[in-house]
Amino acid sequence: xxxxxxxxxxxxxxxxxxxxxxxxxxxxxxxxxxxxxxxxxxxxxxxxxxxxxxxxxxxxxxxxxxxxxxxxxxxxxxxxxxxxxxxxxxxxxxxxx
Amino acid sequence: xxxxxxxxxxxxxxxxxxxxxxxxxxxxxxxxxxxxxxxxxxxxxxxxxxxxxxxxxxxxxxxxxxxxxxxxxxxxxxxxxxxxxxxxxxxxxxx
Numbered sequence: 001x002x003x004x005x006x007x008x009x010x011x012x013x014x015x016x017x018x019x020x021x022x023x024x025x026x027x028x029x030x031x032x033x034x035x036x037x038x039x040x041x042x043x044x045x046x047x048x049x050x051x052x053x054x055x056x057x058x059x060x061x062x063x064x065x066x067x068x069x070x071x072x073x074x075x076x077x078x079x080x081x082x083x084x085x086x087x088x089x090x091x092x093x094x095x096x097x
Numbered sequence: 098x099x100x101x102x103x104x105x106x107x108x109x110x111x112x113x114x115x116x117x118x119x120x121x122x123x124x125x126x127x128x129x130x131x132x133x134x135x136x137x138x139x140x141x142x143x144x145x146x147x148x149x150x151x152x153x154x155x156x157x158x159x160x161x162x163x164x165x166x167x168x169x170x171x172x173x174x175x176x177x178x179x180x181x182x183x184x185x186x187x188x189x190x191x192x
Contacts, residue, residue, distance in 0.1 A: 004133075005138065007141055007142070011126050015125055015126070019121060033103065036106045037145070040103075041183070042183075045098050047098045049100045049127055055177075082184070084146075084176075086174070095173055096135075
């Protein structure tokens with residue numbers, strides 16, 4: 001089986017088939033789920049989806065990086081990064097063969 | 098924010114839907130992503146981020162406390178890369 005890429009359209013399709021919502025409403029609901037998660041993160045809230053995983057914000061301090069091609073040192077500005085940690089249920093699902 | 102908070106927020110935006118249907122909608126979305134990753138597929142959510150599968154080979158690990166060798170089996174791990182729009186939003190840039 002070759003590897004596929006699942007997109008928002010596929011998730012909307014699942015709602016359309018499994019819940020009998022219209023295609024338009026299915027697409028809007030998929031968008032609103034990721035919008036709400038993004039809004040919470042943008043407000044500095046961590047997001048935990050039980051049995052799936054959690055999205056945690058980490059604050060990175062400024063550090064000195066290096067352009068790997070030229071070797072020139074450049075400061076990397078402080079930034080917020082998002083880290084995803086899978087729940088044990090997701091990890092188990094991915095390893096049950 | 099927890100999954101129940103998320104369900105409540107979606108419910109607030111969709112007063113015409115029953116709460117139990119919203120629960121089913123949210124669960125279906127995360128179940129679909131889980132199924133895709135379990136099948137070794139990639140999930141790309143434009144603007145939000147992408148989930149992919151990384152494979153780790155079997156290796157000999159060591160218990161750091163006792164120094165004992167243990168066999169660690171090969172496994173698949175999910176990996177999330179934050180999308181450009183969300184990354185910029187988290188850093189106060191206009192997306």
